[in-house]
Amino acid sequence: MNILEKYAIKLSNISLSGINKIQQLNNSSIRIMSSNGTPAKKPMLDETVNQDDITDFSKFELKRILSNNTKTKVCFVQGTFNKKETPAIIVLEKKAFSEDSLKDSAGGFLSGKSTLTKTFTNDVYGNYECKTKTDCNGLKTVIIYPATEQQIRKFVDQEVYIIQETPDIYKRLVLPYMLNEKLSVQWVYNILDDGKEAERILVKDDCPENGFVAIPDLKWDGNDISSLYYLAIIRKKGVKSIRDLNSSYIPMLKNVRDKVLAAIKEKHGYAKEQIKVFFHYHPTFLHLHIHFVYAKYDAPGTSCDRAHLLETVINNMEMMDDYYEKATLSVMVLEKENLFTILKNEGVLKLQDKE
Amino acid sequence: MNILEKYAIKLSNISLSGINKIQQLNNSSIRIMSSNGTPAKKPMLDETVNQDDITDFSKFELKRILSNNTKTKVCFVQGTFNKKETPAIIVLEKKAFSEDSLKDSAGGFLSGKSTLTKTFTNDVYGNYECKTKTDCNGLKTVIIYPATEQQIRKFVDQEVYIIQETPDIYKRLVLPYMLNEKLSVQWVYNILDDGKEAERILVKDDCPENGFVAIPDLKWDGNDISSLYYLAIIRKKGVKSIRDLNSSYIPMLKNVRDKVLAAIKEKHGYAKEQIKVFFHYHPTFLHLHIHFVYAKYDAPGTSCDRAHLLETVINNMEMMDDYYEKATLSVMVLEKENLFTILKNEGVLKLQDKE
Numbered sequence: 001m002n003i004l005e006k007y008a009i010k011l012s013n014i015s016l017s018g019i020n021k022i023q024q025l026n027n028s029s030i031r032i033m034s035s036n037g038t039p040a041k042k043p044m045l046d047e048t049v050n051q052d053d054i055t056d057f058s059k060f061e062l063k064r065i066l067s068n069n070t071k072t073k074v075c076f077v078q079g080t081f082n083k084k085e086t087p088a089i090i091v092l093e094k095k096a097f098s099e100d101s102l103k104d105s106a107g108g109f110l111s112g113k114s115t116l117t118k119t120f121t122n123d124v125y126g127n128y129e130c131k132t133k134t135d136c137n138g139l140k141t142v143i144i145y146p147a148t149e150q151q152i153r154k155f156v157d158q159e160v161y162i163i164q165e166t167p168d169i170y171k172r173l174v175l176p177y178m179l180n181e182k183l184s185v186q187w188v189y190n191i192l193d194d195g196k197e198a199e200r201i202l203v204k205d206d207c208p209e210n211g212f213v214a215i216p217d218l219k220w221d222g223n224d225i226s227s228l229y230y231l232a233i234i235r236k237k238g239v240k241s242i243r244d245l246n247s248s249y250i251p252m253l254k255n256v257r258d259k260v261l262a263a264i265k266e267k268h269g270y271a272k273e274q275i276k277v278f279f280h281y282h283p284t285f286l287h288l289h290i291h292f293v294y295a296k297y298d299a300p301g302t303s304c305d306r307a308h309l310l311e312t313v314i315n316n317m318e319m320m321d322d323y324y325e326k327a328t329l330s331v332m333v334l335e336k337e338n339l340f341t342i343l344k345n346e347g348v349l350k351l352q353d354k355e
Numbered sequence: 356m357n358i359l360e361k362y363a364i365k366l367s368n369i370s371l372s373g374i375n376k377i378q379q380l381n382n383s384s385i386r387i388m389s390s391n392g393t394p395a396k397k398p399m400l401d402e403t404v405n406q407d408d409i410t411d412f413s414k415f416e417l418k419r420i421l422s423n424n425t426k427t428k429v430c431f432v433q434g435t436f437n438k439k440e441t442p443a444i445i446v447l448e449k450k451a452f453s454e455d456s457l458k459d460s461a462g463g464f465l466s467g468k469s470t471l472t473k474t475f476t477n478d479v480y481g482n483y484e485c486k487t488k489t490d491c492n493g494l495k496t497v498i499i500y501p502a503t504e505q506q507i508r509k510f511v512d513q514e515v516y517i518i519q520e521t522p523d524i525y526k527r528l529v530l531p532y533m534l535n536e537k538l539s540v541q542w543v544y545n546i547l548d549d550g551k552e553a554e555r556i557l558v559k560d561d562c563p564e565n566g567f568v569a570i571p572d573l574k575w576d577g578n579d580i581s582s583l584y585y586l587a588i589i590r591k592k593g594v595k596s597i598r599d600l601n602s603s604y605i606p607m608l609k610n611v612r613d614k615v616l617a618a619i620k621e622k623h624g625y626a627k628e629q630i631k632v633f634f635h636y637h638p639t640f641l642h643l644h645i646h647f648v649y650a651k652y653d654a655p656g657t658s659c660d661r662a663h664l665l666e667t668v669i670n671n672m673e674m675m676d677d678y679y680e681k682a683t684l685s686v687m688v689l690e691k692e693n694l695f696t697i698l699k700n701e702g703v704l705k706l707q708d709k710e
Binding site: 051065079140 | 458682
């Protein structure tokens with residue numbers, strides 16, 4: 001595992017957030033960075049500031065806030081150290097409440113050390129500002145220094161658009177874009193053909209038609225089952241996404257579903273109804289794969305404009321064999337993706353329209 | 356607006372979170388509380404503790420953690436004051452990073468007043484624990500005291516199950532449950548027939564067949580367009596949910612879509628592609644309504660196991676007139692809902708199964 005991959009995993013831990021750039025990070029960059037073997041070019045190291053010597057932010061100068069998620073309480077800022085030009089990215093995240101800090105009646109959040117300033121009270125309801133001991137209320141902080149332009153771009157807030165992808169738009173514009181830009185699936189073939197990551201496999205089936213390999217998603221630490229997240233990769237090659245599916249694939253899909261759910265039940269105790277099983281469309285990489293997530297876990301990438309439940313996909317094809325060949329599918333596009341520019345130039349996205 | 360309703364709105368502000376009970380709160384309790392006019396019975400006031408006198412937690416004793424959302428950094432705990440029996444609920448939430456506190460180079464988060472303790476560094480990546488001045492790092496706190504058993508139940512963590520609702524299960528079990536338990540729609544009729552909330556209307560259409568009224572959802576403050584959330588209520592009565600739709604409703608659905616999106620564009624500047632338009636299934640109340648949310652906003656209730664995009668619904672009925680009469684729909688059910696018990700007793704949910 002290279003450094004960027006390690007960092008990506010770490011970042012996915014600190015930022016289980018719904019905002020899009022973080023979703024992107026969670027969903028793709030781990031594999032972006034490890035799959036093609038060419039991590040982003042690193043900038044020159046700044047010899048005047050050594051990360052090991054940083055003990056506070058007195059030498060840091062804020063340039064701009066890249067993004068600030070008020071729901072997950074994570075923010076990304078860009079700045080410099082020691083008035084040098086070299087950019088730094090700082091990720092600040094409020095920590096979750098630990099059970100220990102809640103139960104510590106001597107100095108924790110719910111102790112006499114926390115002072116309450118009333119905003120207002122009304123009948124049984126009171127609103128307060130609470131100030132606590134610094135010790136129990138720290139921040140998780142990541143410093144990326146020096147940072148590349150590419151890294152900075154990744155953390156900048158960007159708009160989200162929902163596009164209606166007709167079969168014609170898919171064939172004419174989206175498919176060529178995907179074939180050109182989507183990630184290498186060499187890492188998938190390494191798993192399927194060369195036994196890579198064999199020690200991580202939850203369950204597999206070697207049937208060339210209906211087989212698959214299921215492994216923990218790289219976002220998941222593999223331990224905390226409240227954020228359980230498996231990925232099943234189908235053995236058959238050449239099926240790029242749900243767009244390529246028709247009813248002939250239903251036996252394969254049901255085989256994957258049943259065997260992975262049984263393995264999750266066996267290993268982790270969750271019933272099949274406790275697992276959300278879905279595809280992404282657009283997917284991150286063009287080899288059919290299925291996500292298995294603990295239903296209570298508000299995982300990234302489960303929003304209705306990206307995630308398609310496996311049961312719905314099967315049901316659609318049972319009702320209409322060629323559903324995914326004929327359907328208009330809603331697709332989430334980010335403004336910094338090349339697809340956004342393509343769709344705008346081709347007049348699919350007419351942002352000036354009033355209807 | 357009664358006190359419970361006010362509090363519900365306030366709670367929805369502090370807890371734009373993905374966890375289910377809070378989603379439930381956000382999605383329904385405002386209207387639960389205001390629609391039938393019978394707020395939950397209040398407990399006796401505890402005369403020994405007055406909310407106005409609470410200035411710290413020294414008199415508070417923790418009984419249990421009701422739930423702890425590590426993603427949104429909100430926790431709900433139950434306890435007592437002064438060793439009395441009367442229960443209290445405390446809601447603690449880490450505050451979002453304010454721009455001011457990031458930019459304050461004298462005492463803010465990114466100042467010399469924040470100390471960094473290294474966890475590890477590796478090349479350009481450093482992980483730290485950051486301790487800050489107490490002043491910039493407070494908590495939002497709500498105290499409900501005395502609290503009812505009903506309120507406590509609402510905040511307890513509960514399991515989520517995803518059920519495959521066939522047309523038969525719908526007719527035999529779910530529809531009777533819905534008709535028995537779902538909320539009164541009197542408040543909807545008040546808006547449609549009696550001009551209630553007229554001052555809040557974004558846009559309306561009085562056509563008895565295709566008309567609607569669109570108002571800001573009660574979750575939304577109506578100002579901050581980064582969390583824009585409108586609700587369009589169709590004028591025609593007797594359409595309970597998407598289950599009742601067929602292609603004859605497509606002109607009505609397109610009429611609502613086009614007019615609400617045009618009004619949002621006119622008033623707030625968002626293009627139609629920047630708005631996520633969807634139904635809930637199951638809905639909270641049985642009168643067809645459509646949600647319009649800013650696409651970038653990670654709103655509650657947009658997960659693929661609950662939200663059905665309007666465009667997908669239209670497309671499905673264009674491909675197959677009676678899609679929603681024939682389809683098996685995935686439905687999220689919470690373990691404390693009566694529907695969960697019904698489905699379990701009827702053998703639809705077989706949690707002991709291994710396949």
